[in-house]
Amino acid sequence: MRVIHTDSIIQNIKEMCIDANLELSKDMKCRLKHAKEEEKGDLGKQILSQLEENMEIAKQENIPICQDTGMAVVFFKIGQDVHIEGMNITDAINEGVRQGYVEGYLRKSVVKDPIERENTRDNTPAVIHYEMVEGDHIEITVAPKGFGSENMSRIFMLKPADGLEGVKNSVLQAVKDAGPNACPPMVIGVGIGGTFEKCAFLAKKALSRNTDEKSPIPYAAKLEEELLKEINELGIGPGGLGGSTTALAVNVETYPTHIAGLPLAVNICCHVNRHVTRVL
Numbered sequence: 001m002r003v004i005h006t007d008s009i010i011q012n013i014k015e016m017c018i019d020a021n022l023e024l025s026k027d028m029k030c031r032l033k034h035a036k037e038e039e040k041g042d043l044g045k046q047i048l049s050q051l052e053e054n055m056e057i058a059k060q061e062n063i064p065i066c067q068d069t070g071m072a073v074v075f076f077k078i079g080q081d082v083h084i085e086g087m088n089i090t091d092a093i094n095e096g097v098r099q100g101y102v103e104g105y106l107r108k109s110v111v112k113d114p115i116e117r118e119n120t121r122d123n124t125p126a127v128i129h130y131e132m133v134e135g136d137h138i139e140i141t142v143a144p145k146g147f148g149s150e151n152m153s154r155i156f157m158l159k160p161a162d163g164l165e166g167v168k169n170s171v172l173q174a175v176k177d178a179g180p181n182a183c184p185p186m187v188i189g190v191g192i193g194g195t196f197e198k199c200a201f202l203a204k205k206a207l208s209r210n211t212d213e214k215s216p217i218p219y220a221a222k223l224e225e226e227l228l229k230e231i232n233e234l235g236i237g238p239g240g241l242g243g244s245t246t247a248l249a250v251n252v253e254t255y256p257t258h259i260a261g262l263p264l265a266v267n268i269c270c271h272v273n274r275h276v277t278r279v280l
Contacts, residue, residue, distance in 0.1 A: 006086030013096025044243025070144030152178035180240020183270035203267035
């Protein structure tokens with residue numbers, strides 16, 4: 001049995017909130033660079049160059065890549081051979097987020113109640129997903145999610161007979177409906193299966209996956225490639241101003257489902273697809 005104190009969890013989450021907002025992951029940087037090289041439109045190339053320049057300025061000046069520093073989403077995998085000491089684990093995660101956003105001078109965008117709309121002033125609470133796994137470690141992924149793109153996400157409760165073609169058509173429709181509002185170029189997280197809420201979780205989880213890692217399921221990997229190609233043929237382009245780069249990547253996650261259903265969620269993210277993972 002390995003003991004991990006919540007002080008360590010708090011410190012790491014604090015640092016991860018700041019790191020995620022100040023610098024994109026290596027795979028996302030490579031995707032942007034490749035997109036600029038492949039973009040066919042002059043205006044599209046210009047916008048992608050500006051996005052790269054913005055990232056460099058953010059790094060040099062130690063400021064956020066985007067003014068919307070998001071609502072913190074935390075994926076928390078706990079090894080079954082870990083004993084956590086200290087404060088309540090949910091409180092510890094939120095304390096890490098609080099310290100990260102306050103001490104990192106990140107914009108606080110969370111309100112206490114969805115109707116009354118009073119700001120919590122420290123960007124808590126986070127949205128936390130727990131998972132028990134084998135081993136004696138804790139894996140934490142912090143993924144701040146901006147709402148320009150989050151608001152464009154969709155859930156479709158398809159019929160089994162709709163099949164892969166129905167899935168493709170629905171994802172394409174979601175991207176068309178999002179258009180420029182999702183701050184393209186986008187990363188598209190797709191969740192297929194489970195239940196109403198499970199497919200939404202899968203789509204969110206898909207966004208945190210390295211975009212260089214394809215699905216291990218053959219049909220899902222093929223679907224990722226086909227969707228990316230067809231999305232980039234829509235002509236929405238960088239900034240929604242036209243071009244051949246509407247999406248940088250499509251990640252698909254699946255889960256078993258009921259014989260009567262085919263749940264599908266599309267979680268859209270802008271090019272600022274922030275996620276940082278650490279193992280304690």
